[in-house]
Amino acid sequence: MAGMLEGKVAIITGSGGGIGREHALLFAREGAKIVINDLGSDRHGGGRGGEMADKVVAEIKAAGGEAVANYDSVATREGADGLVWSALNKFGKLDIVVNNAGILRDKTLLNMSEQDFDLVVDVHLKGTYLMTQAAARTFKVQGKGGRIVNTTSLSGLLGNFGQGNYAAAKGGIYSLTRTASLEFARMGVTVNAIAPVALTRMTQDLQMMKGFTQENLGPQHIAPVAAFLASDLAVDITGAIVGVQGGKVFLYKMTETAGVTKEGGQAWSPAELRERWAEIAR
Secondary structure (H helix, E strand, O other): OOOOOOOOEEEEEOOOOHHHHHHHHHHHHOOOEEEEEOOOOOOOOOOOOOHHHHHHHHHHHHOOOOEEEEOOOOOOHHHHHHHHHHHHHHHOOOOEEEOOOOOOOOEOOOOOOHHHHHHHHHHHHHHHHHHHHHHHHHHHHHOOOEEEEEEOOHHHHHOOOOEHHHHHHHHHHHHHHHHHHHHHHHHOEEEEEEEEEOOOOOOOOOHHHOOOOHHHHOHHHOHHHHHHHHOHHHOOOOOOEEEEEOOEEEEEOOOOOOOOOOHHHOOOOHHHHHHHHHHHHO
16 A cells, blocks of 8 residues: 555544545555544434444555554543544654544524534534644654644535534634644644535435435545645645535635725715625625
8 A cells, every 4th residue: 555645644533434434545545554533423423432433444454554543532632632642652653634523413593502502613623623733732843744634614614504503613623724824834734624515424414415426426525635635745735725526626715805995094984884885895
């Protein structure tokens, strides 16, 4: 198993199934040694077990690769540090972290419980923060750079009905990615994010997925983008938010309108803003 990730050590969170599993299998085929992290829970974060992670480890080993299972929660400091320790203890170093773990607890804002909000934000946003920080501290000590690939989403960038918690977390990951890319540049660490749309266990019953198939919108389309961003092919790319929808790959960018400037240095009145709104928004 030789390829563009030969000799690299990667942590991939939430890699017991779906997009994370596809990441792990491709990274292993490209030569990386993998820490497979998964709690074994359902898409709502319920239940726990090692079967899913163990199965992916077995798949990788059967194909001639190297992998180890980890069942820590990324939503805790102990879990994030334990994940990094798994890589260092088993493989002696860390080169790549892919923050992919996530759960869904969809409800409209009027009906969403505080627990539903907190759990989703903890796994997605806090988990990405903790793993990013733990990895970056290791990268700094090693002194050889590193790669961090985060996972945001269309919901986080544009919003989505019934996903206020998920969208808030994923929007935060967008901002965290941009900030970390600036802060870590001097260490030779790139930080990018993928915004995938894929048919998986997490998304199969969402309305937006109706009519799509595994062939045209499966997670196999996402993994090559993650592998590219994790490799030396992307050494000069950081702070990018890469959209992947089947065979389409593109970048999300924050934009601003040309706007309108009021002459004379005076403040706008609300009535003037209403009158000129079409120009402001154009």
